[in-house]
Amino acid sequence: GAIIQIRREGGIQLGIEFYPFAICFGFSMALLMMYNPISFTGVAISLEKQDYYHLKSLPMDFKKYIKTKFIVSTFLQISLGIIMFMIMLILAGISIELFIITIFSYIITGIAIAFYSFTRDFNKLYLNWNNILELSTRGMSQILLGIIAFFCIIGLIILNTATIFLLLEYPNISHILGVIYAILIIVAITLTSMKAKKQVFDKIF
Numbered sequence: 392g393a394i395i396q397i398r399r400e401g402g403i404q405l406g407i408e409f410y411p412f413a414i415c416f417g418f419s420m421a422l423l424m425m426y427n428p429i430s431f432t433g434v435a436i437s438l439e440k441q442d443y444y445h446l447k448s449l450p451m452d453f454k455k456y457i458k459t460k461f462i463v464s465t466f467l468q469i470s471l472g473i474i475m476f477m478i479m480l481i482l483a484g485i486s487i488e489l490f491i492i493t494i495f496s497y498i499i500t501g502i503a504i505a506f507y508s509f510t511r512d513f514n515k516l517y518l519n520w521n522n523i524l525e526l527s528t529r530g531m532s533q534i535l536l537g538i539i540a541f542f543c544i545i546g547l548i549i550l551n552t553a554t555i556f557l558l559l560e561y562p563n564i565s566h567i568l569g570v571i572y573a574i575l576i577i578v579a580i581t582l583t584s585m586k587a588k589k590q591v592f593d594k595i596f
Contacts, residue, residue, distance in 0.1 A: 411568035417496025424472040428527040431464040433508035454595040465505040506583035
């Protein structure tokens with residue numbers, strides 16, 4: 392396909408000054424691959440169904456159980472997608488520096504998504520589902536979810552295209568864009584982790 396053709400032509404020739412795009416691309420791919428209603432962390436608690444209340448009544452450390460469930464589901468969610476993503480980047484032939492930055496951005500964003508999805512599942516606990524489709528929508532229209540997903544994809548394409556354009560036309564703003572994107576990711580993981588701690592882990596005894 393397109394990636395193989397790029398590889399044949401010597402790979403994607405981008406210098407280190409394009410690192411803001413690497414951050415942006417890693418962030419975007421994390422959203423596309425991990426932010427969905429039936430992600431591992433998005434249904435981790437609700438999958439227990441009525442066993443959830445039974446587990447809470449058992450003489451065990453339920454908070455530790457929930458934390459372990461979060462860690463395992465986050466690991467699975469990130470690791471399964473990152474393998475395919477890394478292969479794609481290697482085949483595209485990008486430089487090692489941009490490869491590392493892209494993967495780092497992907498992982499950090501993935502952890503932020505995991506915090507957000509896990510918190511959402513806990514706050515909107517849905518234990519009486521009959522099939523996975525019912526669990527994924529939780530009362531929302533499939534059409535509405537599809538429209539939201541469509542516009543999110545379009546928004547990410549525009550963001551990445553605009554980033555490349557700005558870096559090509561105004562290379563002097565490379566560090567400015569890099570700092571902005573880095574701050575946004577740091578803010579995202581900070582806020583989502585604080586929300587998870589306050590609304591999930593601190594509420595479990």
